Amino acid sequence: MKIMRLGEIGREQPAVMVPSAGGPGRYYSLLPLTQDVDGAFLASGGTGKVRHALEAGLLPELQGAETLRIGPPLARPGSVVGIGMNYAAHAAESGSPPPEVPVVFLKPSNTVAGPFDPAPVPPNSSRYDWEVELGIVIGREAGYLESVREAEDCIAGYVTANDLSEREYQLPGAAGQWTKGKSLPGSTPLGPWLVPADEIDGGNLRLRSWVNGEPRQDSKTSELIFDAATLVHHCSQYMRLEPGDVVLTGTPEGVALSGRFPYLQPGDVVEVEVVGLGRQRLELFRAGESGS
Known part of the structure; x- marks a missing residue:
């Protein structure tokens, strides 16, 4: 899985892209899990939560994701x-x-x-x-x-x-x-x-x-x-x-x-x-x- 942040500068939303064989992949919103991909999310086992949510079908598909700007994949680091x-x-x-x-x-x-x-x-x-x-x-x-x-x-x-x-x-x-x-x-x-x-x-x-x-x-x-x-x-x-x-x-x-x-x-x-x-x-x- 590929964790991303999509949208205009300062307004990015967290998402995950799941590759598919022979296709562009499918995008899902991470808003049910977190407001951003940041230190707090990672420290709480965020990547594991994403994996579990995908397997359980708990994440809504993000329509039109291909048209959005791709931002840095995590919020502004401390260092x-x-x-x-x-x-x-x-x-x-x-x-x-x-x-x-x-x-x-x-x-x-x-x-x-x-x-x-x-x-x-x-x-x-x-x-x-x-x-x-x-x-x-x-x-x-x-x-x-x-x-x-x-x-x-x-x-x-x-x-x-x-x-x-x-x-x-x-x-x-x-x-x-x-x-x-x-x-x-x-x-x-x-x-x-x-x-x-x-x-x-x-x-x-x-x-x-x-x-x-x-x-x-x-x-x-x-x-x-x-x-x-x-x-x-x-x-x-x-x-x-x-x-x-x-x-x-x-x-x-x-x-x-x-x-x-x-x-x-x-x-x-x-x-x-x-x-x-x-x-x-x-x-x-x-x-x-x-x-x-």
């Missing part, structure tokens, strides 16, 4: 935690050795956007970059966890993510300014779906990206240096992860920072996909132009 250089090949193309411990940074939660929303390029940006990533959705509080196994139980599900990054803002000087390069409006598109962790193998998913139809990244989450549960365990030693938070697990090689591809420009179309979690399509525009 968005980013992981840097978590693929050895990406670390190499960035000019760094593979990290011995996870590289952790934070993104403001107001950077979260829908998977098909127009994507703003900052007014003075010249090095805007794409990053396809597996996103972890936290389902229960994680603080000072004692083991990686305990961390596994804190993962509610997974989403496709794009960690759009302005490298000129992120990397000047010896210390870098990661927050500046990772905090731009609309720079964390999520979705289209949230898939429960017990319905997909987050450790063996293919990630791909394209710019204007040309392939850029192609890797698998099996190549992560630090896997999903290890990241949740590690982060829990330094911060409290709460239900509804998102951890971005890092991007594989094939970004513009490598020097092999041009940076993004207004008018470009960026697509990213994690197989099984859905594909995004973003049309870029220059923020501040034409009243935007």
Whole structure:
């Protein structure tokens, strides 16, 4: 099952899409269960409740769902935690050795956007970059966890993510300014779906990206240096992860920072996909132009 939020920005309604063989799938409203897909819903065993309600035929079919905007699959997280250089090949193309411990940074939660929303390029940006990533959705509080196994139980599900990054803002000087390069409006598109962790193998998913139809990244989450549960365990030693938070697990090689591809420009179309979690399509525009 694929948990979604459908509707205009700020007015999304919770839904679930159930794929059907050879067909587009059927959509059902989750309003009988919850007003939104948020931390409280996930912490209360929300994904299990959805599964039970579907099996019992308790959810009304959502007519016209295909015509609605697809929003982020969960309401605005309390925290968005980013992981840097978590693929050895990406670390190499960035000019760094593979990290011995996870590289952790934070993104403001107001950077979260829908998977098909127009994507703003900052007014003075010249090095805007794409990053396809597996996103972890936290389902229960994680603080000072004692083991990686305990961390596994804190993962509610997974989403496709794009960690759009302005490298000129992120990397000047010896210390870098990661927050500046990772905090731009609309720079964390999520979705289209949230898939429960017990319905997909987050450790063996293919990630791909394209710019204007040309392939850029192609890797698998099996190549992560630090896997999903290890990241949740590690982060829990330094911060409290709460239900509804998102951890971005890092991007594989094939970004513009490598020097092999041009940076993004207004008018470009960026697509990213994690197989099984859905594909995004973003049309870029220059923020501040034409009243935007």
